[in-house]
Amino acid sequence: MIIRRLIIYSYQLGEILKEYRFNEFGLNLILGEKKGQGKGQETNGVGKTTMVESLDYLLGGSCPNDFVGKPELSKRDILLILEISSGDQDIYLARLINQPDAGYILPNKTVSFDLTQWIDKDDDGYKKYINHVVMGLNEKTPSFSALKEYIIRDEKAGFLNVGLPNRKAMNEASNLAYLFNLPHDFEKEISNYKKQHRELNQKLSIIKSFKDEISDLKIREKKLNKEIQELDNIIQKVNISKKLSKDAENYQLSKSEYNQLQNSLFELQHIKKQYQSNIQDLKTKLDEIKLLNDIQPFYEQLIGFFPEKVEKNQADIEKFYNFMVENRGRYFSHKISEIDYEIDKKQKRINELNKTIQRQTKSFRNTDIIADITKINEDKSIKFEELAQIRVKISMDQEKTNITAEINRIKQEILRQIEIKLDIFKSYEEKILNLKEIFNELVIEAYGETGIFDIELVNDTSLNATTGRVKINCTIDDEKSHGRLHMKINIFDLTWFLNGLNYRDNLTFLMHDGSYSKPNGDAKFKLLKYIDLELKARAMGQYFATVNVNELENSELSELDDANCVVARLVRTDDNKERFFGFRYTT
Incomplete structure (x- = not known):
């Protein structure tokens, strides 16, 4: 153009x-x-x-x-x-x-x-x-x-x-590589594989996060299947009395657990308040000790100097309470965080039990057979929903082997891709030498000296590496000065510009x-x-x-x-x- x-x-x-x-x-x-x-x-x-x-x-x-x-x-x-x-x-x-x-x-x-x-x-x-x-x-x-x-x-x-x-570093590297007439899309191609790798890693992390639950989930799955079967049998036989008896038993269990959790919750809240009070007491005591700083002018005005022992005692006391606020205060704060976690967990369980108890009490209020059957179907629906969630987690755990295999396949593909791209990059050796010659010719022309012009392909295949990126670096002497830095940038641009005239119009x-x-x-x-x-x-x-x-x-x-x-x-x-x-x- x-x-x-x-x-x-x-x-x-x-x-x-x-x-x-x-x-x-x-x-x-x-x-x-x-x-x-x-x-x-x-x-x-x-x-x-x-x-x-x-x-x-x-x-x-x-x-x-x-x-x-x-x-x-x-x-x-x-x-x-x-x-x-x-x-x-x-x-x-x-x-x-x-x-x-x-x-x-x-x-x-x-x-x-x-x-x-x-x-x-x-x-x-x-x-x-x-x-x-x-x-x-x-x-x-x-x-x-x-x-x-x-x-x-x-x-x-x-x-x-x-x-x-x-x-964005990847886009900039691609743009510069294109201007220098070098492969510009290697990193973007490999980044697609790395994106899949990251997504699978994230999925694997989720699966691993509940690996300790799997045994319990499988037991719960069997129990739910049994309970659903029992409900089906009750409906088929219209044996409502058995269902009411079962509900009464479950109600007692739920109510007992609910009361225990409430007592535990009250106890935790009391302990939390005590820890908060301890922290505040330490801070208050430290503030009171800091007020003793006014005692030094008092002594100096009264007797002309501040006694060394008094000064040392004051410093030691302040240091002690600073230490207590820093260390015991941190300990109390950590304990409060642990208690908050337990309170949150117990509160969620209390909320679940509250809904369960409300649902169970309906059975005692409903005497109509149709209403009872409807209630049984509602129970089945809730159990099916829980069962579906459990089965998703179990199936994900079973999928772990497949995900790991897919991650390994992607890693192998990245290795294969970078080997191919390294071979392609080697074919540019003569062009890279020509770029170095152009750069140094320009530096010699301006300053009568040579510079350093390097081009490399990143072949590190670790997940966070810029695999496939063509990195172009150059330096000249004393480039920290503004004048030389500007000239280096001029020469850098002129290098790709002059080189490009050989290949494109x-x-x-x-x-x-x-x-x-x-x-x-x-x-x-x-x-x-x-x-x-x-x-x-x-x-x-x-x-x-x-x-x-x-x-x-x-x-x-x-x-x-x-x-x-x-x-x-x-x-x-x-x-x-x-x-x-x-x-x-x-x-």
Whole structure:
């Protein structure tokens, strides 16, 4: 893809306000100039970042926040138009600043300002067109909106590190691997197996959590089956008297257990209150002792000094009660937690018994045979419900062996997958060596030294490992300084950019906004000049960079200017016509 021209059109005025033509290959320098050399003449705020943000907006990005709610932009009704070439097709892309939720497409060789001749799309449709048609990306590749964050580096957050802040690590690694023309989807493929592994682990944990209950559950299952059979026999024989006798027996058992639990509950609540009182007593005593701190001024005022023995006794007592609050208080708090657990468990059982007793008493109030049979069926329904829950747990326990076998199968599959991917990754050795050469060539060009550029495939197959991730790391000397860090990021991006020109014709541009403000002038000039010559030698690739006039020597600027690298000169003037829009839109 080639970015050819940017047009700024005003519907209010019915005219083109600004037009910027770009080099189809080589360096495209967006220069912030001074009006003069006088005091207060600066190059910031003339529109360098605004131009980059406008290009981003036209290529599917969001409307820049700086454009929202600006009266000067709204009243002029600004249309931004980008002329590009994609494959063998010329395309115009347009966005209205007053209509950020829409985009316009004109596959034509001639631009028109009549939007009825354009194909209009909503914001999502416009982004899909950029992704699929302009960039030639698909569902198997990262989206252009994700890649664009690295292709058009943001001035504020783009140069903190080679990675971007607050991004999901797996997605970022995939995006960078794709830009470096390396396998980018290994980790995502393996993560699907790990997701299954985690789900099965969770299921296995649930099963193991009630393994101690299984024997009791099986006994309870047999008992419920027997009780249900007895109820069926009673219904068949209409032997209500036996049922009433059985209910009376069960009622006595339930009532007895209920009373015992209530007594136990009252006792636990009393003990809990006692522990709480003990904690409060310790804290109160410590507060009282701390009040003795006022005794030192009293002694000093009375006898002129604070007796050593009194001071030591006071300190020892305070230390003792601090220790008691810390240790005994923790002990009492722990005991309270244990009691709360027991209270909760007993209260739940009391609630269950209360419902059971209420149900059992119905039998004594119902004398009608139909009502009694209905009551028996209700009992059966409750027992069947409990039986179903028990059988689910028992069947899950029986499923444990199958789950363990499935987990082992998944582990084996992950091992098999990573072996396959390691073999594939080895086939990239020559390409990786070429990437290292490009990186070091750029470092040598800028600083006359080499750096370190490493690429590795994570083959650790443990559950929490980033198995299959392609990790790309680079370092240069003294990169803790802001200038060198920014240059390292520039070189990192330029490495994938130059390498990619050998393999693809869609991602053929790179934009760096503000990344040359901190590096020293000599290094950045050498790098900019080298990139321009390299791209012109290839007759392919566009590198956009913003630079202030005071960030390069006059001779260096002249050399870049003579090489036609400067595509925009943005200047503070009294009439503001040399700004990006041709007017000032901020107050």
